Amino acid sequence: MPDKDHMQDRDIDLATRLTQDHHQSLKLWLRMLSCTTRIENEIRTRLRATFGITLPRFDLMAQLERHPDGLRMGELSKRMMVTGGNITGITDQLEQEKLVVRVPDPKDRRAYSVMLTPAGRRAFSDMAAVHEGWVADLLKDIPPEDKGTLIELLSQMKQHLNAADDKTT
Structure with a gap:
């Protein structure tokens, strides 16, 4: 167990390193995180209740909607900041529902691009319009x-x- 003087020295050292900006920066970070989490949880709940879709599946479709020629799995993983395994699982689900399709990459036959199907485009368009309304309502x-x-x-x-x-x- 550290002696009392050592703990006191450590506390003084920490106190001298902390400034008002440290405290304010941490408070800002926590406030942004709290607001983001609350909005995300509400959107997640509404997506599931209204469309029977998860937020990650919606997000993957949003990425593909912005790139009509499709995106490779690795690029989706990077853009969504999740592992390749997660992207594979989400893509598998969406492919079973005929909302996305895997297309062999003409430059690399070992790789695939993922694209929205026409049904996927229609479904995403409907969801995106409702989603935008939800966000507007939450921030009104x-x-x-x-x-x-x-x-x-x-x-x-x-x-x-x-x-x-x-x-x-």
């Missing part, structure tokens, strides 16, 4: 000017984070 009490400010501030944060990533790679 935030004045438009505050939304604009939040978008600008979060855009700046993203730029700073990207710049920090560029420095470490």
